[in-house]
Amino acid sequence: MVKVLIVEDEASIREMIALNLRMAGMEALEAASAEEALALLEQQPGCSAAILDVMLPGMNGFSLCETIRRTDQQIGIIILSAKGQEQDKIRGLSIGADDYMTKPFSVSELLARVGALCRRVGRTAPAQEPEENPTVLVSGEFVLDQNRRVLLKRGQPIELTQVEFQIMELFFRNPGTALVREKILKGVWGENYFGDVKIVDVNIRRLRMKVEDEPSHPAHILTVWGYGYRWEE
Template sequence: MKRVLVVEDEASIREMVALNLKMAGWEVLEAPSAERALELMHKSEPCDAALLDIMLPGMDGLSLCETIRRDDNDIGIIIVSAKGQESDKIRGLSIGADDYITKPFSVSELVARLEALTRRIKRGSSSPKAAEEPEQLVSGPFVLDEKSRVLYKAGKPIDLTQVEFQIMELFFRNPATALVREKILEGVWGENYFGDVKIVDVNIRRLRMKIEDEPSNPQHILTVWGYGYRWNA
């Protein structure tokens, strides 16, 4: 059974979300604060996903997201923001969240996003590969190991979230090809993704910080102005 951590200080919202997720087949851990969430995560089995409200007492949801991501690149993280908090959404994505949802939201949309997120995260490790398909993709000084889900640059490992890893897979399988943002969005987040294409740009910025020698002057993930991005080994 899939496990999700729901962090929300308003009890009525948290209980409603938890009840509906349980009805949809999820095991749910509930926390009214970031501090309690971290306690639960340390005491229990790993979660597949986390739903983090930004506005929390004490440590806020963005700081919690950053803390969780430092220890776990595999967990799927969705941040919950209020309308008009565009800067918070962007910051959340830049520090490790995989997706965001805006209040008020429907439970059916939330369940759909969680299901899509966990499918993406488990897709690479759970699906068997054809015998002739290589487990490592090589591009210039980079090696993408699809078995261990690790990217290497000149032999040195680079920590990536699962979403970042899937973007790199898309680039490696389409070398020197200009990919429109919508194709990246569909290839990584799925064709029925509800969110904004800006999520692609935020993840590209995050990837450049990790793989480029000079992120402000990228040599590998190139911008195709007015269109999207192109991988250059």
């Protein structure tokens, strides 16, 4: 069963989210603080996704997101906040969140986003892949191992979130091709994603910090101005 952690200090909101997740067939873990959430993650590992409120007592949601990401690149993270300012969204995505929602929010939309995240996290390669669909993609000095969900650069592993891994997979399958932002958004977040296309730009910036020798002068993830991005070996 898919397991989702909800970190929200307002009991009514937390319980409402948990109830709807359970009605959708998921297991919901509830925490009222970041400290309680970290203890739960240690006691019950294997969460597919986490919904983190920003305004928490003690450690806030942004710091909690950063703490989780230090040890877990696979879990899907949604930041949930009453703040709608652009800089807050960018901050949340830049530190490792996969998605951002602003209160008040639609429960059905939240469930759709959780479901999309969990499907990405739960993706596994079949036991036997046909030869025309290899489990290892190679591009210059980079190797993308789809079975192990690992990106290697010159033989050294680079830790990627599930969203980052899927963007790289899209690039590797379309080398030298300019991909419009909307195509990346649909290819990674799904056809029915409700969020802002700017989430693509934030994840590209994060990826450049990980894969480029000089992120300010990228040699691989190139910007196609007014359009999107292109991958070059």
